[in-house]
Amino acid sequence: MPNAAEKIAHIEAALRHRFFPLVPERAQRWTVEQHEVDRCSRSLAAYALCGMCGIADATAAGALVDGSDDGGIDALYFDRARQRLIVVQSKYKRPNNADNPQGTGPNQAETLKFINGTKALMERRFDGFNAAVRNRLDEIEEALDTPGVKICLILPFLGEALDVHAKADLDAFVAQCNNLSDCMSAAVVGITQTYDWMVAEQANQAVDVRLTLEKWSSVTAPRKAVYGLVKGQDLAALVTEHGTALFERNIRHYLGSVGVNVAIEETVRRRPEDFFYLNNGITAVTAAITQAPGSADRCVFGLAAFSIVNGAQTAGSITTASLAAAISENAKLHITIIEVPDPADDFAVRVTRARNYQNQVRGVDFAALDPNQERIRQELAAVGIRYHYRPSAESRIRQDDAFTLEEAALALACLAFVVTDGPRRGHRGQNAIDFVVIAKREIGRIWEQEGAIYSNLFPASISGIRICRLVRIYQFIDRILAGSERAETAYDRRMFFRHGRYFIMAFVAHRLPRLIAKAAPGLTAEEEREISQETNHLSEVIFATSRAMQVDRGFLAIFRNLTDAQPLAEKVLLRLAELDAAHNPQPPASAAAPALAQAATDQA
Structure with missing residues (x-):
């Protein structure tokens, strides 16, 4: 928080x-x-x-x-x-x-x-x-x-x-x-x-719906659930009315007309009678199931706090098809609705995880099940920033007032930790070099919810304001370094700016801790000037220091291996200390003595 x-x-x-x-x-x-x-x-x-x-x-x-x-x-x-x-x-x-x-x-x-x-x-x-x-x-x-x-x-x-x-x-x-x-x-x-x-104010409101099931049946133990057929046109009407709120417990929103979604749209439009046989169906959870009078052939159900946890692409594709033309009543699909009355019960999360593992998903998709991500979204929505922690068609469009979980994770990995030397590793918290090397070598690991790295990047204490600021700084530095790469004519310097960006960012954060930690979502013009100057200065210091390591390996190898990157970081720390000492020489011993004495007194 x-x-x-x-x-x-x-x-x-x-x-x-x-x-x-x-x-x-x-x-x-x-x-x-x-x-x-x-x-x-x-x-x-x-x-x-x-x-x-x-x-x-x-x-x-x-x-x-x-x-x-x-x-x-x-x-x-x-x-x-x-x-x-x-x-x-x-x-x-x-x-x-x-x-x-x-x-x-x-x-x-x-x-x-x-x-x-x-x-x-x-x-x-x-x-x-x-x-x-x-x-x-x-x-x-x-x-x-x-x-x-x-x-x-x-x-x-x-x-x-x-x-x-x-x-x-x-x-x-x-x-x-x-x-x-x-x-x-x-x-x-x-x-x-x-x-x-x-x-x-930014919390999504629970969606209560009425849904007609055909050829339905139910189970009552150990949990209540109903299953049967639902018309595609009824599902499209729900999506049109409630939008993304219908997928609040899903790991993804509708990704648009891409990949298999195009095939789903085609089947709904051209072969509606085959849709039931060709589609896996959808799964939903609800806080309460109530039944209207009906028969086994057709019955209306009231579903409180209804959320589709598997099948967002199917539901979205059917809705897209319905926008082009009316859907045939013959287009039907299977639906399973499981009652989970207690919001604190993690069974809904287990259902979401298990049912989605049957599909092709990425590690980042399951981060959507972390309630911390929804809190961050709400915080940022209150200040006019859209935070996409669920993959969706909208999240793929780059906009100034929006960013994704992937961007947030990269910004945190590059800017949120301290650069430490060898002797102090393990004694001063997480080392920034560990994170930038992992981001360079195996970027998918930084947003795997079950991994140890994710919990370090997104602790319960982190705020949306801090994440937003780090993303803005990350984006600003990345533009500077991308411009440097394009401007270089020498191959080795182009490769340095291409592969050393995360490493350079870690040192910018190391040198500008107050600016990095400032509680403000954006950057002032003066802060951008300071970051730009420090980025260019550190780039040259790091490049010069790394030249000796380039004899038998390239920059890609250096920056993606901890056995190379950590020694380089320690050499850079030493070089920066030398430059600082040259720029700010120590006062004579007689002048320094009172300050040292005071420091000793303060520590006693």
Whole structure:
């Protein structure tokens, strides 16, 4: 899971993506940074309304009243369904220490202003408010005239706890208002709550369907299941209505009209009566099976949380065929539906794995069964990034706002670990050289879910924001090195840039740890310049250091074998230390002594 700094970066990226088009700059002579902080603050107020009330972004943005003479109130919304008047004061103070984001909420003076502004609303003293508040007077007065209405004070900010003095004033105000009845509440919306809302919004909703089976039968022990024939046209209608949500537990989505899928489409269109005999059928799991009155020849079943776990290509191909022309009623296929009532039961995963092993699949396909991958997808979806961890037709199209699990795994292998020398191997965690050699020699091993490498690349603690940043850095460096390869005329240098890319990337990460670890999904222009300079510098250092090893082997052999790559890494580390020492010579012994003494004291 993400740390506090990554949650803040996630929130800011999501606010920019969702609300900046709805929250323009004010007509103020502010710096760019002041405008950005102001827009983030107003966007955070709007998003708090989305999280609290489930309203649309545009509706929430329309409820903003922030500005001069706002009484400390940034947004107002009457939630008629729940009889709540939501009053928001948001603060967007970026913490000095993102790992411990305290003091980012409103201070005592700001909280008192908010309290006084709310009092003025309750007492209908509207004259002192700005036009934005007065434009909402009909809504405000409707709320205040509603018996049983509750005034909910909401304080979103980039922290978790309110200042102790501000909290005391707020608690006293709420207690005073609740003297007769429970008519007011106050809630802090910290970064964890905001982050959780944003991620939860991206979860796929369970699909409940009704499906007609013909010539069906069932088993009841040890698990309930039904099986029979389903019409291709009924299956196509389900896919058209629910899309990829129908394959939530599958390892792949529909891959498009490629390979065997073309043959499936042809059979459905031209020989529908043969389809049952030529197709393996599909398998699905469901949380509950309910049966309507029927017969063994035909019966309608209600299927809760229905998901096709094997047969995405068949279902997708039938749907594609249906777009060209109506499918014959004679096109039928076998379906097995297994009831798995408990979401925590891993039997559904076992069914998916077993049924798909009968097909031609890759190791990366089974990574889709890791729930961690769905969490990462949801995190990235909240900031406008599409993460394809299931193979699909869409995932093969390169887009700026999307990347795949394969790209993520490569970026993590090249950039997420420390380069260590021989004596310290095994004592400082995973060594980057191990990963880049494996990526060069056997790339499929880095995304095999059952392997030890996969769990190191995708631990439960990793965040979508960190993965996105590493992918962006990986892509940027890869473009630089690809350009260097194209520009070279000497064969050995072309081969160096072709086969040494992962190795070079590991050293870029080694030399720029703060830039690599920064909690931000993308790169600034200044960061790109720094990465570009370091990449070109390290490329020359590594190339020069590797020349002695080239006597009896080529660069492909060097970079795909640990027995060559690790000694090269240690020589590069030594060379970089020499260059650093030459560039930053040590001060005289007398000047260095106090610093050494202090270091010794600190360690004691």
